[in-house]
Amino acid sequence: MEREILIKFGEIFLKGENKAKFEKALFDNINQKINKFGIFNIKKMGSVFAVSGENTEKILSIIKKIFGISSISYAYKTSKNIEEIKNAAEEEIETKIKNKNIKSFKIEAKRTDKSFYLNSLEICTKIGEFILKKFNLKVDVHNPDLIIKIEIRNHAYVYSEKILGAGGLPVGTSGLGTVMISGGIDSPVATFMMAKRGLKINAVHFSTPPYTSERSVDKVKRILKKISEYSGTIKFFNINFSEIQKEIKKLCAEDLVTIISRRFMSKISQKIAISEKSSCLITGESLGQVASQTVSAINCTSHDIFLPVFRPLIGFDKSEIINISKKIGTFEISIEDFEDCCSLFSPKRPKINPVLKFVQNNELKIKNQDELIKNAIKNCETCEIN
Template sequence: MDRPRRCVLLKFGELALKGRNRPRFVNALERNLRRMTADLGPIEVRHRGGVFIVSGDMPQEELAERCLGLPGVSVVQPALRCERDATAAADAAVELLRELPGHTFAVRATRRDKRFALRSIELARLLGDAVRVRLGLDVDLSNPDLELFVEVDHKELLVSVERLRGAGGLPVGTSGRALVLLSGGLDSPVAAYRMMKRGLRCDFVHFSGRPFTSPESIYKAYALVGRLDRFQGDSRLYVVTFGPAQRRLATAGAGRLQVLSQRRLMVRVAAALGERLDAGALVTGDSLGQVASQTLPNLAVVEEAAQLPLLRPLIDRDKSEIVDAARALGTYDISILPDEDCCQLFTSKPASTRGHPDDLRRIERTADIEELVEQLAESAELFHPTLEERAMVSAATPASRGPSLG
């Protein structure tokens, strides 16, 4: 290795704590990494304990940026790879620090290979002297303007000046599969990503008010899944035509319980569909107290109807936190596009904040819900949104914004 080569270090978080199952998690992380970066070109991935050393012909900045969203990685660290020689490391350190603003610096050295001739403190002092003399910077170990990180690997030295916080969590697919109830709003995409970060591979189901609503919400759901697909690949979106079922609940006398009746039916249908997909849980974007249907009593009566565990990763989040997360995730601009919310169909004001299970069961018996659940699950339309189509939602005509819906 003549000149230092650019690479990106990916450091594990809680993944590093896994025991005998750790190889399964590491292999899943590498698969997800290769899929997420496939469009950038081939990459080389070297395993070094709790670290991946990733390199390729693409710009280092693009590779690092892509890796920041990869669940299972706690630290993303652009670095230079150089020979196992202190002089080479000093040259790399000067190259990295030369253009950075600051007057003071510190060197943090660690050795994964304890056979290296210099101890960590000796290596740090040697590099510090080189930087001080060649760049005129002062040493400040307590509160430096700049930090230089040097890691002694078995075959090379890794030098860096930047440590970026990664997504953390677990690799997608290591915790099983879940089905996300995707409304098209702000909350459910954020909830889905949080569950991906816990290792769940997510499928999605969207309930459309067709034929009583326009298809905009379906276009939004399609685009949202396309945006989330970059974290897992091969995402599946199921669209359920829900309008006639909503009218059936209304004619059964739901009244002020219309929204709760609809939500109970949604989780029943989602559970039936989820069992066919081998999903171990359902995921919703519920936040305690955010709307009338999300009071504690109403959350309980909705959960009673679910045949699968119901996960609510946003239950303690307020709206501003969810909005910030949606912006960071890249789903905000899609979620705020106008559409017709199917949940508002046939509703009576004000909605009940404390639905009683017996009243809801009476409405369900009148509407013959058991038959309806199977019909709706069987009729769900399947789409495969992809990353490349994520920009299709815009102010353009509906035909340019998603799948052909007939």
């Protein structure tokens, strides 16, 4: 029997006049993701997308990761003939009974096509009677073990399971964000969260070769590849930060090395963001987690940055961040043991409450800041990750 994937939109409904734009973005995102795996046809039916093609089952896991979708159902598709609908319901129950202890059921019918000769209640009755005869099951409308859903659209659809979608908004509908990504646990999660709110992602990474190895850049790329399963293609910028890092270490106060480094990183990220027409920065900062993430440290880091900086993890505990990172599959990569950009240059006792004026003055010891930043951007390595 033919099967199709029914995709229901999430918050898109809330978006009034923008609805069409959001639906198109979601349509394009789905199309781009699944067409790598074969030829599939997507059509819009009211507030639902139906995906058909050969072996649709294999793309279910891909669709589960696309933002802007509230639920997914793997439905039998039949003509609008009550006998065929009965057959589909029978098949659905048979597969479910095999794997689960099911004693009771309920039918829910919805008729988008009002010209169909039976109304919702009549569909429920007919199919319910049929199932009662065929299977040793009871009807329970309050707490059934299985709900058979029937939708009459331009075809009839029968399914029982609603798979939760990834939620959020279609990637791209909120614009383009620039994340400052390390190989750690937090920034990948922050990236995921902002992609979920509809941002397409550019990622800037700061490496310090030869103090860090090629493997640590590769690690970040593998993390981004994992996130791209949700966010779609990510443009990656790898900045060689060694020269700047060495200048800071040489000229600035030891306990301010981290803060001043982060100020440089923010400035570089902002410059890249602007040249790529991205309108915000994203970081994985979580208040108080480390010395550079106290209120005064964050104030120092972003004081000279005019783009909005989104910090989706600011109120999260580490354990909450780890949970998300495990869920999206970046955790295993993040905990691989490589020196990352900051660990070699991090001061033994970083300033916990740096004073902005003092930091700004100390930073002035580096005379050729503009040139250093310009060179770093000029020599940056870029690639697309998907």
